[in-house]
Amino acid sequence: MGPVMDFVHRQLGDLARQLLPDSLFGRLALLLVVAVVSSHVPALTLMFELNPFPPPPPPFGGPGGPPHRFPPGLLIDISVRLAMLILAAWVGASWLSEPVRKLAAAAKARARIFTSL
Secondary structure, three states, X not given: OOHHHHHHHHHHHHHHHXXXXXXXXXXXXXXXXXXXXXXXHHHHHHHHHHOOOOOOOOOOOOOOOOOOOOOHHHHHHHHHHHHHXXXXXXXXXXXXXXXXXXXXXHHXXXXXHHHHO
């Protein structure tokens, strides 16, 4: 890479370090916000694309039979949200465990120093 790309890469890295939280609480809070938004947007989009305007309910006492046990879009909505939340949990678990791994590595290094004395 050239000097311009190195500069851009360095600036983007600094910006990411400033914007992304460095504590476990901050990471967990950001993960929850991203998980909820990323699960609701595709689920609602898919649900309204498949059934943009639900049919009006039948008049009281009129024909039409009992309502469906589960509306057709509900199963799709729940499955998309569940899949997105499972994906967010998997990504988040690895992201949240990074500071704990660093702490464990530092503790092992400190233990080696004290045992060598």
